[in-house]
Amino acid sequence: MDNYIKIEFKSKGVNESLARIVVAAFVSRLDPTLDELADIKTAVSEAVTNAIIHAYDDEEGVVYITCELNGKEVKVIVEDKGKGIEDVKQAMQPLFTTKPEEERSGMGFTVMETFMDTLEVISQKGKGTTVIMTKKIK
Amino acid sequence: MKRHFNTLVVTLKGELDAHYAGFVREKIDNEILNSKVKNLIFDFSRLEFMDSSGIGVIIGRYKSIKAVGGKVIIVKPNRQIKRIIDISGIQKLIPVNDNLDEAIKKLL
Numbered sequence: 001m002d003n004y005i006k007i008e009f010k011s012k013g014v015n016e017s018l019a020r021i022v023v024a025a026f027v028s029r030l031d032p033t034l035d036e037l038a039d040i041k042t043a044v045s046e047a048v049t050n051a052i053i054h055a056y057d058d059e060e061g062v063v064y065i066t067c068e069l070n071g072k073e074v075k076v077i078v079e080d081k082g083k084g085i086e087d088v089k090q091a092m093q094p095l096f097t098t099k100p101e102e103e104r105s106g107m108g109f110t111v112m113e114t115f116m117d118t119l120e121v122i123s124q125k126g127k128g129t130t131v132i133m134t135k136k137i138k
Numbered sequence: 139m140k141r142h143f144n145t146l147v148v149t150l151k152g153e154l155d156a157h158y159a160g161f162v163r164e165k166i167d168n169e170i171l172n173s174k175v176k177n178l179i180f181d182f183s184r185l186e187f188m189d190s191s192g193i194g195v196i197i198g199r200y201k202s203i204k205a206v207g208g209k210v211i212i213v214k215p216n217r218q219i220k221r222i223i224d225i226s227g228i229q230k231l232i233p234v235n236d237n238l239d240e241a242i243k244k245l246l
């Protein structure tokens with residue numbers, strides 16, 4: 001691995017924008033296009049939002065982000081120690097949401113999948129969730 | 139937020155994520171309730187970023203506007219926001235226009 005950063009922050013909504021900015025600034029070294037950078041920012045936003053609103057149900061918790069650069073590849077890992085996902089396959093279906101009353105659209109994982117090259121979700125009920133995403137900068 | 143007859147134009151700035159969504163939702167809903175507008179235009183010309191939380195905001199308002207027989211139009215989303223809109227499929231329900239004046243005229 002050429003380079004990496006690790007950050008952790010309290011699961012507060014105000015930190016969503018910070019997470020996007022930090023990852024985008026770090027990835028900028030690979031000289032991505034504005035579209036590529038926007039893709040990564042959006043995917044990070046989705047993963048971090050999920051950790052804050054679903055994993056911790058708006059209660060206090062910690063969100064961990066690791067961003068690795070390897071050649072032209074960006075890897076972003078977003079991790080929480082929250083409630084976990086019972087059925088990952090179902091959760092990843094477009095439009096599936098457990099919070100329709102909060103007007104969640106159920107499109108978060110679909111956005112991550114579309115905007116990044118790969119998406120892997122590892123989760124254990126009661127233990128937490130890890131989202132691993134990669135994208136090659138062209 | 140501005141009113142043109144019975145159309146409410148909501149101009150959003152900055153970044154529409156989950157954190158900002160609640161505030162935006164409340165503001166728009168209050169205005170719809172108080173001013174009894176029929177149609178809604180989301181003016182995204184100054185919005186820099188939106189994630190799927192924005193889709194929830196748009197669909198929620200679309201439902202209440204549609205219930206009173208009104209229309210919703212999205213104006214000038216940037217490329218990133220346009221992609222989110224495309225993925226979500228809402229452009230089948232809500233037209234996207236590149237010109238605010240044109241959108242307002244359409245709803246007159």
Ligand SMILES: Nc1ncnc2c1ncn2[C@@H]1O[C@H](COP(=O)(O)OP(=O)(O)O)[C@@H](O)[C@H]1O
Pocket residue numbers: 046050051054055056080082083084085091092096097098099104105106107108109110129190
């Ligand atoms: N980090 C997480 N911890 C617990 N549950 C999660 C997490 N991320 C996603 N989920 C579950 O997966 C569902 C789908 O997520 P997503 O596609 O982002 O849609 P949305 O956030 O709009 O509900 C969520 O409604 C939630 O039930």
Ligand SMILES: [Mg+2]
Pocket residue numbers: 046049050107108109190
């Ligand atoms: Mg989500």
